[in-house]
Amino acid sequence: MAALMRALGVRGLASVLLVLVVALAALSALLGAPIYGSLLGHDADFAIMSIHLLGDGWAHGTLWPRWLMGANHGLGGATYYTYPPLSHWVAAAVTRGLGVAEDVGVPLTMGLWRLLAVLTTWLWLRRHVPPAAALVGAAIAALLPYASLINPWIRFAFAETAAASLLPLLLLALERAAEGRRTEGLPALACIYAALAMTNLPTCALAAHLGPLYALGYAGWRGFGRSVLGGILGALLAAAFLVPAFGLLRETNPADFHNPWWKENMLGYSAPSPYLLVIWGSGLLMVGLGLGLLRPALGGTPRAGLLAPGLPRALLVLFAASTWLATVLAYPVWVAMPQLAATEHPWRALGHLVPVVAALFALATARRPDRWWVVPLGLALTLMVPAFLFARMHLGNPGWVHFVPFGERLTVAEHHYRGSSWEHLPKAAAAAGWATIHGGGAEPYARPVPPEGTERLTDGFLVHRAAAPFRLPQFYFPAWRAHDAMGPVPLRATPEGWIEVAVDRPVTDLVVEIGITPQERIGYAISLLTLMGLLGVLVQRVRWRPQEAPAPLRSAKG
Template sequence: MSAQHCLRNVGLLALVAAFLLLPTFLLGPGDSHSVTYNYVWTSQFGTEMAKGNLYPRWLPGSFEGLGSPAFYFYPPIAFWIAGAFDAGGLSTLAAINMAAFLTLLLSGIAMHYWLSARGTYPLAGAILYMAAPYHLMDFYIRGALAEFTAFIWYPFIALAITRLPNRRGVIMLALAYAGLVLTHLPMAMLTGFFLIVPLGIHRILADRRAFWPLTVGVVIGVGLAAFYLVPALTMQGYISSQLLWGAWYRPSSWGLLANGPLLQVLPIPLLIAGLALLALSARSIWTVISLLTTLAALGLIPFLWDIPPFVQAQFPWRLLGLIEFAAITAVLSCRPKPILLGLGLALAAFSYVRWTAEAAEYLTQPVPYALIKRDLPDAVEYLPAGFDTNRITDFERKPDLSEWRDIRASDEVVADRSGEVTMRRAAFPIWRVMRGDEVVPYQGPVIHFQAQPGHYRIERVTMWREWVGLLVSMASLLLLAVVFAADCTTWAPISFLRSRIFRWSRSAPKLP
């Protein structure tokens, strides 16, 4: 494909993305499920990035100034993008819209790249992928900016696996899977089981040499993301993480056989069924992946969502993003059967109609941005451990923080007499209270301690988990460089490393 043709296709996809997001450009982000978090996180990312803090794990303004460790646990890529636009001078709402535009465009480009390699209607497939019902619903109704961004990575992961055992496939798989982990952790886990495993097995059956490259690619991908993963997975005890696992957030509650709420959101199971019918038109690995993922998303695989790590997925219908990707790939790989095509499109059309009406309602509802900007409410699961959950409203999930509103925000305090001192900072182990050179123990959920007369200050410390994660990521980057230097025609990583070490030892100067 010529450069001119490529640029023309990118320009066309940019026009499609602008058209699909025209309502949010005209009216601003609607009152979606996560509109508050998108605003709170984007605005603070932008502020911190403008100060030179390029990875703001701690958000100082959240929870009315108590602060939040949200990005010790939440992947950063979507808010790196939105925060960069905010730091660059756009308003927070414009930054959210531009992040959505860029990620939607990139997902279309990724799908075009994937289908071009297959020779199956790349432009049409890219447009279908961008305009797929759940893809748009994820932004307009759920406001799930990170999951919306995750759509970028599925085509790259699939393309990487089909290129194995070539080293380019290993490198692409490592980078794409690391990107997905750093974008949306539940989707990274689900993608591992429902895309990488079946497609990887299919590739290994075709070429047994693909086993080690597949394994190494995934391992390096996880390792590259370790600077985020290690703190996220080892510090859950310092926050109110139990709030993530109530009945509403248990994936087993959403199955068709569980008498759960899935049928209350009828477009979801109907869309899943419609996409499965479309995939049935083809007889390929993509049909298998579509049907397997469909059964899982509908809760029709017994006990699946009660088994770790699936129990941490929260909502099984997150798989809709993968189902849309697999179904579009499948249907463009063959001449679809008219009956299956008609039924599938009819069910998908029902989802469009329902979600378009719902999105229009959200777009026209006023959003209390003045209150959001004043209080910067954050997700309650990031409240410090020990916070009284009775202080949290059931519906809005908003905590009562009135007890600490009258405390002056400061990193320092002077105690005139002995007694308890409370500082306006949520307790988290990155904070250390000092009196001179003495470390003062404190309790939570908001930092308080028994003080003697004197001057006290809060210092920021780096956790061992941050250093370990960073070292693992650097080691993985080094291993990726080794793969890059390896022979792409024969893939035997252990032999390759052994030969390089032997060659180095032979050429190293001898000690006297």
């Protein structure tokens, strides 16, 4: 094997590993999204259904349909008021661009996120090692079970997989900002943090705490301060989403208010379920690989070099902090910092170990490219995924159905109780007991019948005539507005959670629709001002950048 490794060289090794990564990513496109079942496809129905409704909004000219009328089995949901839309925008664009249904486009985009993670990890690592060694580390990271099995298959964590592809860019931006002078590197760092916030809030919340620690290890307190400043600018840049998300949070049914069992997900807190056992096992594998790679990757670094600012210290800090946050040892911190508890699952911190293991592999390969065990490890990690999927499809309860043909999967998502998230129920609907339908239960109340002749619009209703208060088959939310030619008409929530139009005069051609909330207006204004400020910084840097003196012209003789 050692002779084979020498014959392959680092470029050959990187090519072999990259082929394995592409093969695994292709499985997403070939098999599609799994049906929710034992240890598989937990969030697939939500992703497919939400992106399908988002595409419907696009088809009717609504670029950011924050309220989805088709969610919750046609009763509406505040999905994109509180759920970051960026990864879903990309999936909807891929789906519409290829002219396919969401049950094809969403799994295909899932595979693209996994390939994008290889590219972004390579872009980060090539700053520190030769390109071929950087590709080895990036490919191995994509083959780790957390990245190749847990998120894309067991959880089908679509947005979290997309956010994972941005984490290496965050580390790259943190390094450049720490190395830069004045405002250099800060606009790029702000953009990456904003993109994370618009993609997956739990990943962003963890990165907002772990990113400054990485910068502290990389460049000391100066790097820490610049990373915090970049994070603040990123939050302001993403205010168009963040202000409505947090401003309207108490009008919805958020998980952190109703899920006090986050501590059960901490490694070492309680006995694990099979689901947690698989997740924790993937995390412990990364911890073990990281510990085993410390000597090959950093063994030649003097002790003073490990303690001095730079990549080795930054990796050690991120490795220790990510591992610690996922365990019961960090329990006091999670209790004291509700913004961490709001991420629901402490094991999400394990996702920040993936780039650390990638970097250690890249450094070890750059130091000694003939490590014989890299190819067998890559093969073992690759075969783990199809073996797991085969076991879930062919072993156990014969009634479990995990994959259905394309064309039928979207129908399954439309009728499945997990096609919408109970977290996006409006407050009034949740208080009325509508969360029970997300456990597979029946609807607690009969749906109201609107006035005769009412037309259902893309984002509301057109009521031709009414002379008394009436109800509509949509959940009440503060964004709803009603008006006719005579002016606005008040709305209110019923005890069952419905919209009630409090008509106190005869109305004609009354439009009941989703309007822009004050929180949205404030968010858009903050984002626009921040964007203008960052663009001004970039223009100033280009304008005042010192120009190199031209080289002296040589005479024809000399």
